[in-house]
Amino acid sequence: MTMLEVKDVYKSYGGVAILKGVSFMMNKDETKVIIGPSGTGKSTLLRCINQLSPPDKGQVWLNGEEITNPQSNINKMREKIGFVFQDFNLFNHLTALRNDSIGREKEKKIEKEAAYKRAMDELTRVGLEAQSGQYPAQLSGGQKQRVGIARALAMDPDLILFDEPTSALDPELIGDVLDVMKSLCGKVAMLVVTHEMGFARNVADEIIFMEGGIIVEQGPPKEMFTNAKMARTREFLGRIGALYGDEEGR
Amino acid sequence: MAVDFGQFFINSLPDLLSGLGYTLLLTFISISAGFLLGIFLALGRVYGNKVINGFCVGYIELIRGTPLLVQLFIIYFGLPTIGINFSPIQAALLGLSLNSGAYQAEYLRGSIQSVESGQMSAARSLGMNKLQAIRHVVLPQALRISIPAWSNEFIYLLQYSSIAYIISVAELTAEGKFIAAYTFRYLEVFAMIAVIYLVLTIVSTEIIDRIAKRLRIPGIGAATRGSLRDL
Numbered sequence: 001m002t003m004l005e006v007k008d009v010y011k012s013y014g015g016v017a018i019l020k021g022v023s024f025m026m027n028k029d030e031t032k033v034i035i036g037p038s039g040t041g042k043s044t045l046l047r048c049i050n051q052l053s054p055p056d057k058g059q060v061w062l063n064g065e066e067i068t069n070p071q072s073n074i075n076k077m078r079e080k081i082g083f084v085f086q087d088f089n090l091f092n093h094l095t096a097l098r099n100d101s102i103g104r105e106k107e108k109k110i111e112k113e114a115a116y117k118r119a120m121d122e123l124t125r126v127g128l129e130a131q132s133g134q135y136p137a138q139l140s141g142g143q144k145q146r147v148g149i150a151r152a153l154a155m156d157p158d159l160i161l162f163d164e165p166t167s168a169l170d171p172e173l174i175g176d177v178l179d180v181m182k183s184l185c186g187k188v189a190m191l192v193v194t195h196e197m198g199f200a201r202n203v204a205d206e207i208i209f210m211e212g213g214i215i216v217e218q219g220p221p222k223e224m225f226t227n228a229k230m231a232r233t234r235e236f237l238g239r240i241g242a243l244y245g246d247e248e249g250r
Numbered sequence: 251m252a253v254d255f256g257q258f259f260i261n262s263l264p265d266l267l268s269g270l271g272y273t274l275l276l277t278f279i280s281i282s283a284g285f286l287l288g289i290f291l292a293l294g295r296v297y298g299n300k301v302i303n304g305f306c307v308g309y310i311e312l313i314r315g316t317p318l319l320v321q322l323f324i325i326y327f328g329l330p331t332i333g334i335n336f337s338p339i340q341a342a343l344l345g346l347s348l349n350s351g352a353y354q355a356e357y358l359r360g361s362i363q364s365v366e367s368g369q370m371s372a373a374r375s376l377g378m379n380k381l382q383a384i385r386h387v388v389l390p391q392a393l394r395i396s397i398p399a400w401s402n403e404f405i406y407l408l409q410y411s412s413i414a415y416i417i418s419v420a421e422l423t424a425e426g427k428f429i430a431a432y433t434f435r436y437l438e439v440f441a442m443i444a445v446i447y448l449v450l451t452i453v454s455t456e457i458i459d460r461i462a463k464r465l466r467i468p469g470i471g472a473a474t475r476g477s478l479r480d481l
Contacts, residue, residue, distance in 0.1 A: 010469055052371055079377035089368035093390045093467050103376035137469025155376060 003189055005026045005157055009048050009058035011041070018044045019055070020213035023162055026159070031190045033200040033221075036210035043086075045210070046161040059187075063158065065132045074078040075153040076179075079103070081161035082152025082188075086167050086238065088144040089152070090136040090248055096123060099212040100151045115154075120149035126180045135181070142173030153188070160184070201225055209233045262429050262439065270446060272339070273403030276411040279343050279403055284350025284460060291355035293384065296362050307357070313352035321345050326417040342414035342421075350407055357399035361392040376389060378432060394465055401458040405451050422446060 004026040011019040026032055035040050047053040049060050049075050053066060060067045067077050090099050101119035101165040105112055123129050126146040136144055145165055152160050162181070166174040178199050184190060185203055194200065199205050201221045208218040210231075217224070217233045228234045293307035313321070326341035336344065365388050373383035415424035422443060430439040 004469070050375055052374060075374075075377045076381050077377075078375055081375070083372070083375035085368060085372065087368060089366075089372035091369060091372065091387055093394070094469065101380070102386060106376075106378055106382050135468045135470075137467065151372075 001028060002026070003030075003063060004049070004191075005059075005199045006045075006049065007059040007061070007118060009045070009055045009093050011044055011048055011055050018213055019048065021058070022210070022213070022215055023058075024208060024215060024218065026191065027190055028158070029043065029189050030204045030205045031185050031192065031203055032208060032223075034193045034208045034210055035192065035195070035197075035236070035240070036216075040210050041213045042210055043163050046083070046163050046191065049161060052083070060199040075186055079155050080158045081134055082155060082157035082226075084145070084152055084160060084162045084165045086146050086164040088136070088140075088141075088168070090147055090149050092136050092146055093136055093223075094173040095133050096139065099136070099147055100154045101180065102153065103155050106139050107247060119150070119154050121145070122154045125153065125174070125183075126150045127155065140173060141169045142176045145169065145177045146205060149177070149180055149184075157188060159189040159191065162190060162194065165196070166196060195240060197237070209236065211236070255285055257443065258435065258438065262442070263424045265429055266422065266446070269420060272414075272419060273408070273419035273423075273450075275296060275339075275413050276342055276346060276414060276419070277404070279407045280350050280411070281407050282438065283343075283347035284354050284403075284407075285449075287347065288354030288358050289389075291351060292362055295355065295359050297380065297384070310352045312355075313349055318345065318349050318366035318410065318415065321349060322417050323412065338414070338417050338419045339406035341417055342419045344409070346407065346411060346414070350403060353406075354400070354403055357390065357396050357403065361396035361399075362481030364395055365391045375472060387457075392466065392469075394462075397458065397462045397465070401462075404454060404458065408450055408454065409447060418475035 001027050005081060007023050009019050022041075022045055024032075032090075034045070036042055038079055044053060049067075051060075052070045056246040058068070062077060062080060065072060065077065067074065071128055076186055078105070090096075091102065094102060096198040097116060097119050099119075101112075104115035104118060108191070120129065120132060123132050128143060128146055128150070131139060131143060131147075136147070139147065149160075151185065166177050169177065174196070174216070179198070181190065181192070182203055192199070192204070204221050205222045206218055207221050209216045209228075209232075211232060217228060217230045219228075222241070222243060224233065225237060289307045291310060294302045295310075298306060298454060322341065322345040325345050326338065329336065368389050369391065370383055373387040374380070378386065405472045411421060412423035414421050415427065418424070420428075426443040430436045433439070
C-alpha cells in the first residue's frame with residue numbers, strides 16, 4: 001500500500017527554481033535513497049515533504065491524507081514524519097534523554113514518566129543508554145546523530161526523513177550512525193539523502209537519482225549501479241563512487 | 251564633625267531604610283514588568299507579522315528615542331490634564347516598567363535571533379506548534395543568553411530609579427536630599443547613599459552571576475570569571 005505520495009512538487013527560493021516537478025511514491029517500511037549532485041534540491045525535497053518549507057505547487061500525501069492541504073493539521077501529521085538533520089539540531093539546553101522525550105511530553109500529552117521511559121528505550125536501541133544524562137555539547141558528532149535518530153523514533157513515526165545524516169561527521173564516526181540506520185530497515189519507512197554509496201547499494205530498496213530539480217532516474221540499487229539507463233546517472237555514480245568509495249559492507 | 255558621624259548615621263538610618271525600600275520596590279517591579287513586556291515585544295519583533303512587528307518597532311523606538319525623564323513628566327504631570335491621575339509611586343513604576351520593557355525587548359530580540367534556526371526546525375519537525383517551540387526550545391536558550399545583558403539592565407534600573415525623586419517619590423536619593431537639606435551635611439549623606447548603591451550593585455551582580463552559573467548548559471562554554479584568563 002502506498003504510504004507516501006509526492007505529486008509534481010515545485011519549489012523556488014528567491015526566483016530560483018529548485019524543484020521542478022518531482023513525483024514519487026513510497027510503500028510502508030520501504031527504504032529509499034536519494035542521490036545527486038549538491039544544489040540539486042534533495043534537501044529541499046525532504047523539507048517540502050514535512051512542510052518545513054511548503055512547496056509552491058504540487059501535493060504530498062501521507063497515509064491517504066493530503067499534508068499540503070492548508071486545512072490539515074500539520075503539527076499532528078509531522079508527528080508521523082521524523083526528521084534527522086545534517087547538523088543534528090539537538091536541543092542544546094536538554095539532556096540526551098529529554099531531547100528524545102520532549103516531543104512526547106509536549107506533543108502527545110502523555111505522562112512524563114512514560115515519555116522518559118520511551119526515550120530511554122530508544123536511546124538503548126541506538127546504543128547510548130549510558131549517555132542519557134549528557135548534554136549535546138558533551139557528545140561526539142556520531143553520538144549526537146544517534147540521539148537525533150532516537151528523537152525521531154520516539155515519536156513512533158511512519159516515515160523518517162534523513163537529510164545527509166553523516167555529512168557532518170568525522171569518517172570514523174560514520175559507521176555507527178549507518179549501523180543504526182541499517183538496523184531500522186524494514187521497521188520504519190526511510191527516505192535518505194546521502195552520499196554513502198555503500199549504504200545506498202546494500203540497504204536501499206530503491207535509489208532515486210536527482211539532478212537539476214527533477215528525478216532523472218530511479219530503480220533498484222543493483223540496476224542503478226550496474227545498468228543505469230541514463231548516461232548522466234552512470235557518470236554521477238562513477239564519480240561519486242570514486243570519491244566516497246562504495247565498498248561492500250559499509 | 252567626624253566625631254558624631256556614627257550618631258548622624260544612626261539618626262539618618264530610618265529615613266534611608268525607608269528610601270531604600272522604595273528603591274528596591276521600584277527596581278524589582280519595573281525589572282519584572284519590563285521583562286514580561288520585553289518578552290512580548292521581542293517575540294512580536296522576531297515572529298510577528300508586519301502589523302505586530304511594526305507596532306513593536308514603533309513602541310521600542312518611541313521609548314528609546316526619548317529621555318526617561320520626559321516620559322516620567324508626561325505620565326505624572328501631563329496625563330492629569332486629560333484626566334488620568336497617578337500617585338508619584340504609580341507614575342514611577344509605570345514609567346520605569348514601560349521604559350525598561352523597550353530596552354529589555356532589544357536585548358531579548360538579539361538573544362532570540364542568536365538561537366540557531368535549526369532549533370526551531372527541529373522542534374517543528376517533532377510536531378510542536380510555533381508557540382510550543384518558542385516556549386520549550388527557543389526561549390529557554392535565549393533567556394540564558396540574555397542574562398549578562400539583563401544583569402546590566404538590572405543595575406541600570408537600580409541606579410536610574412533615583413530619577414523618580416524628581417516626581418517626588420521618596421526613594422533613597424530623595425531621602426538623602428531631604429536629610430541633606432535639613433542638616434546641610436551633603437557630603438556625608440551622599441557618600442552614605444553612594445555606598446548603599448555600590449553595595450546593592452555588587453550584591454545583585456553576584457547573585458545574578460550565581461544564577462547564570464547554575465543555569466549554564468553543561469558543555470557549552472559560557473565564560474565564567476577567570477576562565478578566559480586561563481586560556
